[in-house]
Amino acid sequence: MITLYACSTSQADNAGSEEIARISHAEADITKVGTVTVNYGSFDLELISNGRLEARRRALVPFRVQEQIVNVVVLEGQSVTAGQILGRLEPFTYQKRLDDATNSYEQALIDLEDRLLGFGYSLSDTASVPDNILKMARIRSGYNNAQSALTEARRNLSHTTITAPISGVISNLEAHEQNPSSAFPHFCEVLDINTMHLVFHLLETEIGQVKTEQQVEIFPFALTGETFKGTVTSINPAVDDKGMVRITVMVPNPGRRLMDG
The missing domain is CATH 1.10.287 (Helix Hairpins)
Structure with missing residues (x-):
């Protein structure tokens, strides 16, 4: 009796071996890294905060005596000078x-x-x-x-003749003619808005980056794209209960475009 033995390799086994060989010999991806030269020097530090604009001077015009209001001769937004008559009470x-x-x-x-x-x-x-x-x-x-x-x-x-205590613009006019003055908390307010105060707050940890006479740029929400410049005039030495410090900036207001509030 003669017995014959034969061995062979399948086509699938050959394909797997070729794929393993290809992967093992694939070239690794190259990661490129950029470099710059480090120079010793200073750099700008920018602090950004929201704030509130306030009139540089604000005068409440009260009723110093009580009587019927005879005349109101001003309107809100009207410019007045110190001493100008605003209204009259029955004398x-x-x-x-x-x-x-x-x-x-x-x-x-x-x-x-x-x-x-x-x-x-x-x-x-x-x-x-x-x-x-x-x-x-x-x-x-x-x-x-x-x-x-x-x-x-x-x-x-x-005091039955009501006058402006300062020069500025009329704001929050309350008084109405032919009504008792006791019906209103005050006659009006006069705001000096030729120069504004910007009040904002910074964290206590940031306050070391601010000093008086430092320049500040202001970007009003209502005047998109416009920039105003101001100068730091005061830094409150007290920290509030939220860890914030109040900063006040003086801002010129040409054309009275910036508003109180």
Whole structure:
């Protein structure tokens, strides 16, 4: 009996071997790395924060006396100068009080002169009257009280004409004609917006990068694409409960384009 043995390799086995050989001999990917020359020097550090613009000066115009509002002669946004008339209250009551105070003062003046004559002195030459006699005569004649009441009456009458305490623009006008002044918390506000204050906050850890006289750039949300420049004027030395420090910047406002708020 003759027995024959034969061995062979399948086509699939050959293909797998070729793939393993190809992978094992594939070239590795090359990673390129760029380099730059390091130079010693300073670099700019930019700090960005949101803030609030405020008028450099703000004056609340109150009603110093209470009466019916007769006139309001300004509008919101109107420019005014210091001392300009803004409105008027009915003056009758305060004019009468001034007249009464004037009469009382004149009567006290006559009484004072009579008392001085009783001591042998004249009101036209008070410099020669001893201080103790003059003081006693002024008190007993009611002159001091009459003089004080007259000053107050004049002051109250003057307050029926409402004037601007500073130059600026009218804001938050509350008063309306033919209404009692007691119906409103105040007449209006006057804002000096020729120069603005920008108030913002930085973290305590950032405050070392800021100093007074430092320049700041401002990008208002309402004026897209426009930039204003300001100068740091003050740094609050106190840190608030959130770890923030208040910074104030003075910003010129040409054309009054920047608004309070």
